Each structure stands twice: as C-alpha cells, then as structure tokens.
Amino acid sequence: MNAHSTRAVVLAAGRSTRFRTKKTKLLFSICGQTMILYPLRVLESLGIPTTLVLGYQGDTVKQELQKTDLKDLSFVFQKEQLGTGHAVACTQETWDKDHIMILYGDMPLLTKELVQQLISEHAARNATITFFTSYVIDPTGYGRIIENNGKFQIIEEKDCVAEQRYINRINAGIYLIKKSFLDEYITKLTPSPVTGEIYLPELIRLAGEANLLVHAISVPYDNVRGVNTLQELWSVEQIKRSEFIKHWMSRGVRFELAQSIHLDIDIEIGAGTFIGTGVHLLGKTRIGEDCFIGAFSIIENATIDNGTMIHSHSVIQQTHIGCHASIGPFARLRNNSRIGDGTEIGNFVEMKNSSIGNHSKTRHLSYISNAEIGSNVKLGPSLITCNFNGTQEHKTIIEDNVFIEGNNTLLAPLRIGKGAYVAAGSTISHDVPAGACTIARSQQIIQPNTDQATCKAMCCDAGQEDETTIDANAKKDTVQFTGATKTKDLQKAEF
Ligand code: UD1
Numbered sequence: 412m413n414a415h416s417t418r419a420v421v422l423a424a425g426r427s428t429r430f431r432t433k434k435t436k437l438l439f440s441i442c443g444q445t446m447i448l449y450p451l452r453v454l455e456s457l458g459i460p461t462t463l464v465l466g467y468q469g470d471t472v473k474q475e476l477q478k479t480d481l482k483d484l485s486f487v488f489q490k491e492q493l494g495t496g497h498a499v500a501c502t503q504e505t506w507d508k509d510h511i512m513i514l515y516g517d518m519p520l521l522t523k524e525l526v527q528q529l530i531s532e533h534a535a536r537n538a539t540i541t542f543f544t545s546y547v548i549d550p551t552g553y554g555r556i557i558e559n560n561g562k563f564q565i566i567e568e569k570d571c572v573a574e575q576r577y578i579n580r581i582n583a584g585i586y587l588i589k590k591s592f593l594d595e596y597i598t599k600l601t602p603s604p605v606t607g608e609i610y611l612p613e614l615i616r617l618a619g620e621a622n623l624l625v626h627a628i629s630v631p632y633d634n635v636r637g638v639n640t641l642q643e644l645w646s647v648e649q650i651k652r653s654e655f656i657k658h659w660m661s662r663g664v665r666f667e668l669a670q671s672i673h674l675d676i677d678i679e680i681g682a683g684t685f686i687g688t689g690v691h692l693l694g695k696t697r698i699g700e701d702c703f704i705g706a707f708s709i710i711e712n713a714t715i716d717n718g719t720m721i722h723s724h725s726v727i728q729q730t731h732i733g734c735h736a737s738i739g740p741f742a743r744l745r746n747n748s749r750i751g752d753g754t755e756i757g758n759f760v761e762m763k764n765s766s767i768g769n770h771s772k773t774r775h776l777s778y779i780s781n782a783e784i785g786s787n788v789k790l791g792p793s794l795i796t797c798n799f800n801g802t803q804e805h806k807t808i809i810e811d812n813v814f815i816e817g818n819n820t821l822l823a824p825l826r827i828g829k830g831a832y833v834a835a836g837s838t839i840s841h842d843v844p845a846g847a848c849t850i851a852r853s854q855q856i857i858q859p860n861t862d863q864a865t866c867k868a869m870c871c872d873a874g875q876e877d878e879t880t881i882d883a884n885a886k887k888d889t890v891q892f893t894g895a896t897k898t899k900d901l902q903k904a905e906f
C-alpha cells in the first residue's frame with residue numbers, strides 16, 4: 412500500500428468549547444495560515460484525497476476553504492456533534508480506498524514525514540490499525556494509553572479513574588485503519604457511559620479484542636500537540652514560528668531578538684538580511700538579500716529588493732521597494748505603492764497608491780496619494796497631494812528631475828513637468844510646464860513699528876468680516892489677507 416491506496420478523513424465538526432470564543436478554533440490563524448489548513452496541506456502534498464467533516468460553523472469553514480487552491484477535498488456535514496466515532500461514521504460513503512487515515516483538524520504541527528512514516532509502517536506490518544502515541548509531562552486533556560500484552564486501550568480524560576490520570580503516554584490523534592475493519596466495526600461503537608459521546612479510539616480496543624494487529628508508533632509530542640485552548644494555540648504558534656526562524660537562520664538571515672519576531676508561513680528572506688527586534692513579516696512578503704529591517708517595522712504582502720534599509724517603526728503594506736532604497740523611520744507605504752532603486756523615503760511620510768522612480772527623495776512629513784513621481788525628484792518636507800475632491804480621485808504627476816521646496820500643497824489633477832522648480836509654501840493648482848519655476852503664495856506684508864496690541868486689534872478687525880473675502884487693496888495700511896476668508900473660529904485658532 413501507499414498514499415494512493417489511502418483516503419484521509421479529517422474531523423473538524425466540534426464546537427471548540429474549550430476555546431471560549433464564538434469563532435471555531437479551526438479558523439484561528441497560526442503564523443498567517445488558518446489552523447485547519449495545516450493538516451489539509453500535508454495531505455495534499457502527499458496526494459491523499461481528503462474528506463473533511465464539518466459541523467459547528469461548518470458553512471463558514473467551507474467558504475474559507477473554497478477560497479484556497481486545495482484540490483481533492485470533499486465535505487461531509489455532521490449535524491449533531493455526538494463524538495469523534497460518530498463523526499467518522501458520517502463519512503462512510505466516501506471510503507473509496509483500502510485504507511482510511513483519520514486525523515483531527517486541531518493538530519497543526521503534524522509533518523509530511525510523519526504521515527509518510529505512518530503509511531510505511533502500517534504497510535510493512537500489514538496492521539489493521541496503526542496509530543501515533545506520545546510521552547508527555549502533562550497529559551491533561553488527552554486520551555491515556557493502556558497497553559497490555561500488545562493490546563491497547565485508550566481512556567479519555569473524562570473517563571479516567573484517579574490513577575489513570577497519571578499515565579503520561581497519550582493518544583496523539585491520527586490513525587491509519589484498514590477499510591474492511593472500519594466498515595465492520597464503526598457500527599459497533601457505543602456511547603461512553605460517562606459522557607454519552609461515541610469515541611473513535613474505542614476502535615483500538617475492539618481491534619485488540621478481535622486479536623487483530625494494532626501497531627503503535629511513538630512520535631515527538633511537539634509534532635502532534637492538539638489545540639483545545641487559546642493557551643495551546645499560543646504554544647503551538649511559538650513552536651511553528653521558531654521552526655520558520657530556524658529555517659531562515661540556516662539560510663543566512665540574522666535575527667536581532669529572534670523570540671520577538673512575528674513571521675508568517677509564506678514569507679521569504681534573502682541571505683545577509685538583518686531583522687530587528689519586534690519586526691512583523693506578514694502575508695506573502697519577500698525580502699531580498701543584505702537588507703536591513705529596523706526594529707518594530709511591520710511589513711505585509713510587500714516586496715523589498717536587495718540592499719534596502721527599512722528603518723525602525725515603518726509600516727509597509729502591498730508595496731514594492733527597489734534595491735538600495737532607504738525607508739523610514741516611521742514611514743507608511745501602502746496600497747500598491749512602488750518605490751524605485753536608491754530612493755529615500757524619510758520619517759512621517761505616508762505614501763498611498765503612488766509610485767516614485769529611482770534616486771528620488773522625500774525625507775520628511777508628507778502625504779503622497781495617487782501620484783506618479785519620476786526619477787531624481789527632490790520633494791521638500793510637508794508636501795501634501797490633494798487628490799480627492801469628495802467624489803473623485805485625481806492623479807498628480809511629477810516628472811523626472813523636479814525640485815519641490817518645503818510646505819507645498821498640490822491640487823490634483825496636476826502635472827509638474829520635467830525639471831520644473833516649485834517654491835516653498837505654494838499651493839499649486841495649475842500644471843507647471845517642463846523647466847519652469849513656479850511660486851503660488853500670498854505676499855508677506857510688513858508694517859514697521861507696530862506694537863503687538865495694535866497688531867492684534869487690527870487682525871481682529873479684519874476678522875470681523877465673517878465668511879467674506881478680505882481684499883488686500885481695500886484695506887491698505889492695515890493688516891491684509893489676500894484672498895483669505897476669516898471666520899471667528901479661525902481667529903480663535905490663530906490668536
Ligand atoms: C481527542 C481524542 C483523544 C486524543 C486527542 C488528541 C477522542 C474521543 N479523543 O480528544 O484520545 O488524545 O484527541 O488530540 O477522539 N470532532 C468532530 N465531531 C465531534 C467531536 C469532535 O468532528 O462530534 C472533531 C473536533 O472538531 C476536533 C477533533 O474531532 O477537530 C477532536 O475532537 P476534540 O474534542 O478536540 O477531542 P479531544 O478531547 O482533544
């Protein structure tokens with residue numbers, strides 16, 4: 412026999428009572444992948460067709476799984492959760508192979524190698540049932556194994572008498588069973604007198620009583636931990652995450668404080684890269700070689716090319732960054748932004764749905780949205796693109812070699828042509844031709860020898876004209892607001 416003569420049945424109908432959350436535990440994420448996907452992916456990698464038993468929140472679990480690319484997966488609903496034995500009985504119609512592998516949906520650390528070992532030892536011994544056991548320090552929650560002359564019996568936690576609770580050999584929760592035996596014996600299971608549940612592991616006792624060969628394989632506990640509580644979810648995620656960290660360390664990635672890193676299953680990191688304390692690398696993030704990711708940065712579904720530095724506390728989502736760029740500290744890049752090679756994005760710069768070419772610079776305090784910025788562009792501090800007029804988004808285009816001084820507001824739609832120069836403090840609302848220089852700010856008026864009380868009174872006078880435009884020419888020799896609308900609220904804010 413081999414994987415091709417095996418069908419798997421994965422049990423996932425339970426109510427997750429010990430989780431004490433409304434959501435089924437099977438949809439909780441472990442390193443960026445839902446718990447139920449872990450065993451399903453292992454089975455898929457071995458080409459084993461799988462029946463998944465759903466019940467509690469079954470429709471939601473099914474919908475989530477249908478969004479994935481999993482193949483060879485069928486669903487059976489267990490209407491009432493009467494126990495693991497009953498759950499397996501519900502799948503009888505799908506038993507189309509000579510051997511049925513039964514496993515629980517809440518054992519995410521199971522590996523492909525162990526499943527292969529289960530199959531090969533089962534085949535080599537021609538066993539009726541082959542199953543995994545493990546030795547643990549604290550067996551709480553697990554079925555305890557009693558072995559007597561090669562015959563096994565599993566006593567569930569709730570059914571244990573006092574001294575059985577101390578048995579530290581446990582039932583791991585994965586079995587390979589001859590279909591012929593399963594067909595005959597699945598109907599022989601009876602409810603536990605203690606809990607009323609129909610227990611699947613009772614099959615092991617029945618096989619022993621019928622003098623059929625049951626083979627137990629002892630495996631490392633850390634590969635078969637079950638997840639019944641949020642504490643167990645936490646332990647399992649720690650183990651999973653440290654597996655990933657060890658994997659990337661072995662490929663030349665330096666982690667500053669490895670125990671503080673969040674790392675998802677689907678990320679990739681190149682050799683020579685440094686990952687600082689508290690960094691989160693999430694989703695399908697790809698980081699090149701010799702990069703530096705500073706402390707507490709969060710990077711999600713982003714691609715960062717070789718030699719780029721992300722300084723601390725930066726948040727980067729759905730963004731592509733070229734090589735040898737410098738980002739942050741405290742930068743936020745998101746929504747399909749693209750950053751060119753050697754470009755510098757400094758502190759408190761937010762960039763949304765925008766692109767910036769090679770060797771450009773925007774180093775401080777800016778909001779850039781829906782913009783297309785060329786190469787060798789220099790953007791001074793406090794640049795704001797106003798791209799949304801309440802109903803429509805507009806584009807700002809800044810061509811190569813443009814220089815924009817500090818504190819500018821760009822009103823989209825707008826194009827600033829190649830090599831143009833924009834003076835500080837401007838509000839730019841009209842296109843600027845290539846090579847032009849532009850300035851758009853109100854003139855500064857200086858009235859010499861004016862004490863502050865007089866100045867304040869004059870400014871307040873000017874503000875009396877609520878909601879009106881004060882024309883500079885009409886108020887010569889007093890404080891003038893060219894083109895400004897003063898309201899009482901504004902006055903309060905200013906003085
Ligand atoms: C089970 C085993 C126990 C073993 C442990 C390993 C039984 C009776 N006990 O206990 O011997 O040591 O796993 O982790 O099998 N489920 C259904 N339908 C049901 C009940 C449960 O589909 O009616 C599913 C659950 O969603 C879960 C799996 O079966 O994925 C196991 O159920 P759970 O309640 O977690 O069993 P344990 O108490 O952990």
Ligand code: CA
Nearest residue numbers: 517637638639
């Ligand atoms: Ca369990």
